[in-house]
Amino acid sequence: MPGRRVVAFVSAAELGPALARLIVSRAEKAVSSGAPSFSLGLSGGSLVSILSKELPAVPDLDCSRWLVGFCDERLVPYDDPESTYGLYKNQLFSKLNLPDDRILAINPSLPVQQCAEDYASKLSKAFNTQETPVFDMLLLGMGPDGHTCSLFPEHPLLQEKQKTVASISDSPKPPPQRVTLTLPVVNAARCVVFVSTGGSKASVLKALLEGGDGPVLPAALVAPTQGELFWLVDEPAAASLTLDVERAGPGAKL
Ligand SMILES: O=C1O[C@H](COP(=O)(O)O)[C@@H](O)[C@H](O)[C@H]1O
Numbered sequence: 001m002p003g004r005r006v007v008a009f010v011s012a013a014e015l016g017p018a019l020a021r022l023i024v025s026r027a028e029k030a031v032s033s034g035a036p037s038f039s040l041g042l043s044g045g046s047l048v049s050i051l052s053k054e055l056p057a058v059p060d061l062d063c064s065r066w067l068v069g070f071c072d073e074r075l076v077p078y079d080d081p082e083s084t085y086g087l088y089k090n091q092l093f094s095k096l097n098l099p100d101d102r103i104l105a106i107n108p109s110l111p112v113q114q115c116a117e118d119y120a121s122k123l124s125k126a127f128n129t130q131e132t133p134v135f136d137m138l139l140l141g142m143g144p145d146g147h148t149c150s151l152f153p154e155h156p157l158l159q160e161k162q163k164t165v166a167s168i169s170d171s172p173k174p175p176p177q178r179v180t181l182t183l184p185v186v187n188a189a190r191c192v193v194f195v196s197t198g199g200s201k202a203s204v205l206k207a208l209l210e211g212g213d214g215p216v217l218p219a220a221l222v223a224p225t226q227g228e229l230f231w232l233v234d235e236p237a238a239a240s241l242t243l244d245v246e247r248a249g250p251g252a253k254l
Pocket residue numbers: 043044045046047071072073074140141142143144147148149150173
């Protein structure tokens with residue numbers, strides 16, 4: 001795929017600081033271009049601990065102009081260990097100078113469909129548009145089944161073209177009720193970064209990046225129309241790949 005960069009790091013410990021540098025560089029680019037904010041969409045899962053370790057370690061990081069949303073979220077109270085917002089609030093946001101009103105979170109007390117509509121209207125307001133919001137950067141994970149956000153293999157939500165945010169009540173990965181950005185929003189972003197680490201991702205990563213039998217995996221449908229696409233992986237995840245992969249050393253700047 002033209003423009004896609006697949007970058008392999010020896011370990012997740014080397015990948016983390018490079019990811020933090022990439023976020024900071026795109027934040028500086030957005031802010032210096034005169035944009036009112038740097039809009040960043042976070043995913044849950046393994047990204048929570050990577051970001052919670054790496055971002056607070058960036059010297060003098062100024063997040064006062066960041067606008068942070070969620071690529072997907074589980075419909076559980078904030079104090080539930082499955083709440084992505086709850087995890088970031090405790091592990092990351094409390095360590096950054098990120099004002100509360102710059103964080104766009106779901107309202108988990110609403111029924112799931114209303115919750116998705118409510119989150120969509122928060123995005124519309126924050127991005128000041130009735131059209132597709134364009135995030136400066138989205139950070140995505142990929143499950144071992146090839147799902148990303150809460151977009152699962154062979155699920156009808158993969159066909160969603162109108163909504164910016166959708167609800168799902170039958171997520172194959174618990175908890176079953178979630179809200180998720182849709183593919184049109186993901187593919188409108190200026191920069192999309194997948195982070196995939198560990199040997200459990202090796203076979204799906206190969207199928208996804210090199211093609212394979214079976215239905216198209218949700219993560220393979222991520223192809224930003226104008227933006228950059230990065231796959232940051234560690235050696236265990238990259239172990240089965242035969243395509244050309246950039247090898248990055250410590251201190252790599254992307
Ligand atoms: O359930 C989810 O899983 C994916 C992938 O998580 P990972 O731990 O395999 O990286 C995550 O991106 C998504 O936000 C989350 O809701």
